[in-house]
Amino acid sequence: MSASPDTDNRIRHLLGLDALPRPQLEALLRRAQAFAEGEQAPQALAGVAVCTLFFEPSTRTRLSFQLAAQRLGAHVLGFDASTSSTTKGETDLDTFRNIEAMGVRGFVVRHKGDGAVAALAQAARPGTAVLNAGDGRSHHPTQGLLDMLTLRQAKGEDFSKLKVVIVGDVKHSRVARSDLHALRTLGCSEMRVCGPASLLPDDDTLHGCFVTHDFDAALEGVDAIFMLRLQRERMSEGLVESLDDYHRDYGLTSARLRRAAPDAIVMHPGPMNRGVEITDEVADGPQSRVLRQVANGVAVRMAALEALLAAA
Amino acid sequence: MSASPDTDNRIRHLLGLDALPRPQLEALLRRAQAFAEGEQAPQALAGVAVCTLFFEPSTRTRLSFQLAAQRLGAHVLGFDASTSSTTKGETDLDTFRNIEAMGVRGFVVRHKGDGAVAALAQAARPGTAVLNAGDGRSHHPTQGLLDMLTLRQAKGEDFSKLKVVIVGDVKHSRVARSDLHALRTLGCSEMRVCGPASLLPDDDTLHGCFVTHDFDAALEGVDAIFMLRLQRERMSEGLVESLDDYHRDYGLTSARLRRAAPDAIVMHPGPMNRGVEITDEVADGPQSRVLRQVANGVAVRMAALEALLAAA
Amino acid sequence: MSASPDTDNRIRHLLGLDALPRPQLEALLRRAQAFAEGEQAPQALAGVAVCTLFFEPSTRTRLSFQLAAQRLGAHVLGFDASTSSTTKGETDLDTFRNIEAMGVRGFVVRHKGDGAVAALAQAARPGTAVLNAGDGRSHHPTQGLLDMLTLRQAKGEDFSKLKVVIVGDVKHSRVARSDLHALRTLGCSEMRVCGPASLLPDDDTLHGCFVTHDFDAALEGVDAIFMLRLQRERMSEGLVESLDDYHRDYGLTSARLRRAAPDAIVMHPGPMNRGVEITDEVADGPQSRVLRQVANGVAVRMAALEALLAAA
Numbered sequence: 001m002s003a004s005p006d007t008d009n010r011i012r013h014l015l016g017l018d019a020l021p022r023p024q025l026e027a028l029l030r031r032a033q034a035f036a037e038g039e040q041a042p043q044a045l046a047g048v049a050v051c052t053l054f055f056e057p058s059t060r061t062r063l064s065f066q067l068a069a070q071r072l073g074a075h076v077l078g079f080d081a082s083t084s085s086t087t088k089g090e091t092d093l094d095t096f097r098n099i100e101a102m103g104v105r106g107f108v109v110r111h112k113g114d115g116a117v118a119a120l121a122q123a124a125r126p127g128t129a130v131l132n133a134g135d136g137r138s139h140h141p142t143q144g145l146l147d148m149l150t151l152r153q154a155k156g157e158d159f160s161k162l163k164v165v166i167v168g169d170v171k172h173s174r175v176a177r178s179d180l181h182a183l184r185t186l187g188c189s190e191m192r193v194c195g196p197a198s199l200l201p202d203d204d205t206l207h208g209c210f211v212t213h214d215f216d217a218a219l220e221g222v223d224a225i226f227m228l229r230l231q232r233e234r235m236s237e238g239l240v241e242s243l244d245d246y247h248r249d250y251g252l253t254s255a256r257l258r259r260a261a262p263d264a265i266v267m268h269p270g271p272m273n274r275g276v277e278i279t280d281e282v283a284d285g286p287q288s289r290v291l292r293q294v295a296n297g298v299a300v301r302m303a304a305l306e307a308l309l310a311a312a
Numbered sequence: 313m314s315a316s317p318d319t320d321n322r323i324r325h326l327l328g329l330d331a332l333p334r335p336q337l338e339a340l341l342r343r344a345q346a347f348a349e350g351e352q353a354p355q356a357l358a359g360v361a362v363c364t365l366f367f368e369p370s371t372r373t374r375l376s377f378q379l380a381a382q383r384l385g386a387h388v389l390g391f392d393a394s395t396s397s398t399t400k401g402e403t404d405l406d407t408f409r410n411i412e413a414m415g416v417r418g419f420v421v422r423h424k425g426d427g428a429v430a431a432l433a434q435a436a437r438p439g440t441a442v443l444n445a446g447d448g449r450s451h452h453p454t455q456g457l458l459d460m461l462t463l464r465q466a467k468g469e470d471f472s473k474l475k476v477v478i479v480g481d482v483k484h485s486r487v488a489r490s491d492l493h494a495l496r497t498l499g500c501s502e503m504r505v506c507g508p509a510s511l512l513p514d515d516d517t518l519h520g521c522f523v524t525h526d527f528d529a530a531l532e533g534v535d536a537i538f539m540l541r542l543q544r545e546r547m548s549e550g551l552v553e554s555l556d557d558y559h560r561d562y563g564l565t566s567a568r569l570r571r572a573a574p575d576a577i578v579m580h581p582g583p584m585n586r587g588v589e590i591t592d593e594v595a596d597g598p599q600s601r602v603l604r605q606v607a608n609g610v611a612v613r614m615a616a617l618e619a620l621l622a623a624a
Numbered sequence: 625m626s627a628s629p630d631t632d633n634r635i636r637h638l639l640g641l642d643a644l645p646r647p648q649l650e651a652l653l654r655r656a657q658a659f660a661e662g663e664q665a666p667q668a669l670a671g672v673a674v675c676t677l678f679f680e681p682s683t684r685t686r687l688s689f690q691l692a693a694q695r696l697g698a699h700v701l702g703f704d705a706s707t708s709s710t711t712k713g714e715t716d717l718d719t720f721r722n723i724e725a726m727g728v729r730g731f732v733v734r735h736k737g738d739g740a741v742a743a744l745a746q747a748a749r750p751g752t753a754v755l756n757a758g759d760g761r762s763h764h765p766t767q768g769l770l771d772m773l774t775l776r777q778a779k780g781e782d783f784s785k786l787k788v789v790i791v792g793d794v795k796h797s798r799v800a801r802s803d804l805h806a807l808r809t810l811g812c813s814e815m816r817v818c819g820p821a822s823l824l825p826d827d828d829t830l831h832g833c834f835v836t837h838d839f840d841a842a843l844e845g846v847d848a849i850f851m852l853r854l855q856r857e858r859m860s861e862g863l864v865e866s867l868d869d870y871h872r873d874y875g876l877t878s879a880r881l882r883r884a885a886p887d888a889i890v891m892h893p894g895p896m897n898r899g900v901e902i903t904d905e906v907a908d909g910p911q912s913r914v915l916r917q918v919a920n921g922v923a924v925r926m927a928a929l930e931a932l933l934a935a936a
Contacts, residue, residue, distance in 0.1 A: 042671065047354065049379055060722060063701050067673055067726055070699040075382040077375050089544075090583035098372060098582060101606035102379055232713075270722060271714035294725035359666065361691055387694040389687050401856075402895035410684060410894060413918035414691055 013121040013130045014304050016139035017181040025145070025185055028303045032149050035299035044310045045074035050106035051099050054133070055081045055092060058110055060270065061133050064294070065108045065142075068301035074309075077104065096120045100128055106309045107131065114138045129308035131301075137172050142304060143269055144178030146296040148186060150289050151224055153296075154265045159183065163261075165192040165218045168228030168250060168277055169199040170206070175269045177205055179226055184208065194218035195228075195250060198239040215250050219259040227252055227268040230277050243276050254281045265289045325433040325442040326616050328451035329493040337457070337497055338469075340615045344461050347611035356622045357386035362418035363411050366445070367393045367404060370422055372582065373445050376606070377420045377454075380613035386621075389416065408432045412440055418621045419443065426450045441620035443613075449484050454616060455581055456490030458608040460498060462601050463536055465608075466577045471495065475573075477504040477530045479562060480540030480589055481511040482518070487581045489517055491538055496520065506530035507540075507562060510551040527562050531571040539564055539580040542589050555588050566593045577601045637745040637754045638928050640763035641805040649769075649809055652927045656773050659923035668934045669698035674730035675723050678757070679705045679716060682734055684894065685757050688918070689732045689766075692925035698933075701728065720744045724752055730933045731755065738762045753932035755925075761796050766928060767893055768802030770920040772810060774913050775848055777920075778889045783807065787885075789816040789842045792852030792874060792901055793823040794830070799893045801829055803850055808832065818842035819852075819874060822863040839874050843883040851876055851892040854901050867900050878905045889913045 011024055035041075050069040052062045057080060069076045081095060090098075096107065107130045109117045114136030121130035134140040155162055164183065170176040170193055183191055193200065193209045200211065212218050219225070230250075234240040252266065266278075266288045274280055283290060323336055347353075362381040364374045369392060381388045393407060402410075408419065419442045421429045426448030433442035446452040467474055476495065482488040482505055495503055505512065505521045512523065524530050531537065546552040564578065578590075578600045586592055595602060635648055659665075674693040676686045681704060693700045705719060714722075720731065731754045733741045738760030745754035758764040779786055788807065794800040794817055807815055817824065817833045824835065836842050843849070858864040876890065890902075890912045898904055907914060 040671070047352070047383075049382070051375075059703060063675075063703065063723065064726055066701060067699065067728070070673070071671075075379065077378060079371060079375065089585065091586070094583065094586075097603060098606050099375065101603040102376055102610050103607065104379070271718060273713065274715070274718075291721060291725040294722050295727065298726050359664070359695075361694070363687075387691065389690060391683060391687065401897065403898070406895065406898075409915060410918050411687065413915040414688055414922050415919065416691070 011307055013124070013132075014141050014308060015118050015121055015130065015132045017141045017144045017178050017185065018139075020141070020185065022185050025148075025182065028145060028300070028307060029149050029152060031303040031306065032145065032296065032299040033152075035302045036149070036296055041072055041302070041306060043073045044306050045069065045072040045106075047075075048106060048309055049075040049077060049102075049104045050108065050305065050309070051077040051079055051104045052108045052133070053079045053081060053096065053099065053110075055109070055111040055116070056134070057082045058134070061110065062108075064297045065131075065133060065301050065305075068298050069106070069305055071298070071302055072305055072310075074106070074305070092116065093120065093123055097123065100125060105129065106305060108133050110134045112136060131304055131308065134174055137174050138177060140174040140178045142297065142300050143175050144182040145300040145304070146293055147175075147179050147226065147267060147269075148182045149296045149300055150265070150267060150293050153292070154289065155223055159186045159188040162188050162224065163190040163192070163222045164188060164224040164226065165194055165222045166226040166228065167194045167215065167218070167252070169230055169234060170195055170228065171199045171201045172231065173228050176226070176228060180205065180209070192218050192222065196240065196246075199234065216256065216259060219256055222260045223264055225252065225257075225260060225264060225266050227266065227277055229269060229271065230273055247276050251276060252278045252282050254279065254285065257282055257285075257287065263287075267293055270294070323619055325436070325444075326453050326620060327430045327433055327442065327444045329453045329456045329490050329497065330451075332453070332497065334497050337460075337494065340457060340612070340619060341461050341464060343615040343618065344457065344608065344611040345464075347614045348461070348608055353384055353614070353618060355385045356618050357381065357384040357418075359387075360418060360621055361387040361389060361414075361416045362420065362617065362621070363389040363391055363416045364420045364445070365391045365393060365408065365411065365422075367421070367423040367428070368446070369394045370446070373422065374420075376609045377443075377445060377613050377617075380610050381418070381617055383610070383614055384617055384622075386418070386617070404428065405432065405435055408435065412437060417441065418617060420445045422446045424448060443616055443620065446486055449486050450489060452486040452490045454609065454612050455487050456494040457612040457616070458605055459487075459491050459538065459579055459581075460494045461608045461612055462577070462579060462605050465604070466601065467535055471498045471500040474500050474536065475502040475504070475534045476500060476536045476538065477506055477534045478538040478540065479506045479527065479530070479564070481542055481546060482507055482540065483511045483513045484543065484546075485540050488538070488540060492517065492521070504530050504534065508552065508558075511546065528568065528571060531568055534572045535576055537564065537569075537572060537576060537578050539578065539589055541581060541583065542585055559588050563588060564590045564594050566591065566597070569594055569599065575599075579605055582606070635931055637748070637756075638765050638932060639742050639745055639754065639756045641765045641768045641802050641809065642763075644765070644809065646809050649772075649806065652769060652924070652931060653773050653776060655927040655930065656769065656920065656923040657776075659926045660773070660920055665696055665926070665930060667697045668930050669693065669696040669730075671699075672697075672730060672933055673699040673701060673726075673728045674732065674929065674933070675701040675703055675728045676732045676757070677703045677705060677720065677723065677734075679733070679735040679740070680758070681706045682758070685734065686732075688921045689755075689757060689925050689929075692922050693730070693929055695922070695926055696929055696934075698730065698929070716740065717744065717747055721747070724749060729753065730929060732757045734758045736760060755928055755932065758798055761798050762801060764798040764802045766921065766924050767799050768806040769924040769928070770917055771799075771803050771850065771891055771893075772806045773920045773924055774891060774917050775889070777916070778913065779847055783810045783812040786812050786848065787814040787816070787846045788812060788848040788850065789818055789846045790850040790852065791818045791839065791842070791876070793854055793858060794819055794852065795823045795825045796855065797852050800850070800852060804829065804833070816842050816846065820864065820870075823858065840880065840883060843880055846884045847888055849876065849881075849884060849888060849890050851890065851901055853893060853895065854897055871900050875900060876902045876906050878903065878909065881906055881909075881911065887911075891917055894918070
């Protein structure tokens with residue numbers, strides 16, 4: 001439901017990857033690949049205003065969307081709702097409707113509440129498009145798309161023979177959920193999930209995944225490793241004993257990486273905790289695709305903004 | 313004096329509506345109406361730099377001006393002087409002159425001090441234009457203009473037969489003062505003002521107005537209701553007993569609204585305190601023009617920026 | 625070393641003025657002069673993305689660079705790393721590489737650490753240009769350039785007969801260091817430096833300068849006076865007794881100014897402490913070039929951005 005294709009198969013909002021059909025997901029990836037290769041569309045959104053409306057701050061994701069929108073010729077407005085003193089007790093919906101009434105047509109929204117972005121999309125006028133830049137633990141669709149693009153660039157378009165592993169705090173991760181949605185849609189055959197029991201979800205997130213707490217075993221022969229960031233608050237919450245323990249059990253080192261396929265790629269959504277979930281050697285090594293992911297992020301966001309907002 | 317038309321009737325600064333002659337006020341409204349209907353002028357301010365210089369923060373007003381300036385092709389710079397640590401004890405005038413010296417030609421200034429924006433305009437070089445985005449309790453001319461535009465769209469250009477009421481904390485409201493200036497200029501015949509005695513001014517703000525503390529009476533047969541925001545600090549200042557009391561006496565409910573003319577419109581400058589000065593039912597009801605006001609805000613600001621800054 | 629001209633004499637980064645050869649420094653000044661006189665290049669950086677990456681905040685310097693980049697047609701992104709909560713313990717280098725990976729080609733970087741900007745430039749990819757917007761006490765090359773441009777406009781291109789004095793907290797001043805580098809490169813014959821012993825450096829910064837603690841003597845017959853800002857923390861650090869004492873000994877008053885050549889010019893990098901290092905009368909007087917410096921700042925930054933980033 002959350003991808004909301006309308007009758008002519010045009011995507012109206014991009015809220016999650018769970019309901020984005022494979023043809024539309026692949027069309028976004030093909031277009032993003034073209035942008036990644038240097039395709040220009042400097043007038044695609046000429047005269048269109050896009051607002052990055054962040055109820056939860058994230059400078060890097062905001063900059064990536066801003067750059068993508070600028071490269072398409074849009075006017076970009078930034079609204080950092082987390083620090084604005086001027087919302088003055090106004091509801092999120094009133095803030096959204098207000099900016100929409102100014103004539104802004106594209107909204108890039110981040111929110112700490114699950115479902116909060118979809119709720120704004122639900123209230124949007126015809127002609128307004130909402131892109132989810134991350135809500136709660138639920139969705140981060142452009143991160144999922146950029147991870148898929150990075151994986152295709154390394155391994156080709158056929159995911160049916162790929163073995164991948166997602167490692168770390170899957171429980172609290174919208175990145176992991178969006179990756180899993182997309183991997184399923186694209187027909188990945190072997191999805192492994194690895195982390196301490198305290199950081200793995202007990203809902204249907206892991207449907208169809210092979211789940212293990214043994215990182216060494218999880219890495220055997222995989223083609224791609226999706227590392228997740230460990231939030232420091234997991235320690236104070238008692239979910240992780242210590243950074244040292246976490247690194248010993250779930251840190252990706254060069255030695256461990258040798259268990260994966262020789263041409264396996266390593267991804268991380270950033271920002272990285274170097275020395276915790278990943279060592280410098282791996283983060284900066286030849287198998288790392290961390291900076292490629294960032295570059296692909298702009299390409300994917302250009303594709304998504306264009307798909308939702310360019311004149312038909 | 314504050315509208316400062318120069319010898320060729322061109323407005324130099326837009327500081328207040330008290331001295332803006334009717335022909336110039338109506339010209340701005342006509343141009344704003346054209347923008348509201350979709351008129352484009354994407355090159356009108358090409359190469360012109362505009363700075364939103366806010367000594368008092370207001371994200372929404374800043375965004376509205378930013379969008380207006382972008383739609384005219386201006387370069388827009390934001391200077392949030394309320395949080396900038398870099399002014400480092402510098403005077404407001406030095407900050408202004410400094411940005412002016414960079415080649416910025418348009419200044420959108422908000423300031424908590426009455427007269428502070430006019431003081432900067434006084435010091436401006438030839439060729440620099442200052443737009444008041446709100447100073448103290450005194451002026452908020454673009455809000456007054458957008459309210460007039462909203463009223464004209466609903467009731468036509470002839471205000472001579474209109475009955476209007478302004479409700480709430482008129483004493484501290486630059487919105488109310490700017491509305492009253494414009495209503496007088498446009499020949500409105502019956503201006504009512506309603507609020508608790510503690511929130512009504514005792515100066516000449518209310519000249520020519522019918523003043524009452526009885527909201528029900530004030531609403532009888534009016535064509536337009538200008539609701540004002542109740543600042544929460546009025547409670548701690550002892551000017552208002554409680555939000556409940558205020559709502560009972562001066563909150564606009566559906567029941568009360570029926571006292572007005574059947575096609576009366578309801579306006580509010582936002583952000584709204586839902587459940588205090590206005591109920592959800594009214595705010596979101598068919599007579600509400602709240603979001604239309606926001607849309608008109610961009611149109612009015614485009615007209616003002618163009619009038620002051622476009623090449624003659 | 626820090627100016628890094630590459631094999632075709634193109635400047636790759638602008639990190640300091642100590643190693644910028646005279647022909648390239650003069651070429652920048654000539655181009656800046658053309659911009660100061662109204663030369664336009666609205667497409668020079670079309671499609672190029674520039675990020676102002678400030679690890680130390682400075683609204684005015686950031687705005688000046690932003691305006692310069694906009695006037696050349698660049699897309700400008702702002703990253704205030706000093707307040708961003710999203711760097712989340714990430715290293716400065718990871719932050720830089722991340723934004724670089726997004727496709728940003730120009731970086732305007734300010735940092736409180738000496739050498740920190742050069743370290744990022746060292747790690748930059750081919751095609752990426754770094755402009756130092758101030759690091760520690762070391763370099764502020766565009767300030768040095770704008771001061772030289774201001775001096776040339778007043779005194780002509782031949783600095784060999786000029787007498788100049790730099791006054792104040794030279795010890796902690798990157799502005800003073802950049803000015804001294806440029807003055808030497810341009811062949812200034814008589815550089816005087818004046819300030820209390822506690823605020824003068826004991827390293828080779830003052831090589832070739834005439835050093836004195838006597839402000840009256842230092843002013844005799846000079847053609848240009850470079851005043852420096854007194855940071856208030858010098859009092860708590862015990863380096864300055866009181867603002868009054870400092871003003872008495874090193875404040876530039878009209879009376880003192882008469883010791884200089886009759887057509888001497890007065891410069892200050894701003895923001896000014898009026899009544900401390902400079903009086904209102906001097907700051908706003910006919911010999912002050914303070915606002916001219918600000919205007920020249922945009923021109924110099926346009927020249928630098930163009931030199932580093934425009935297509936060859």
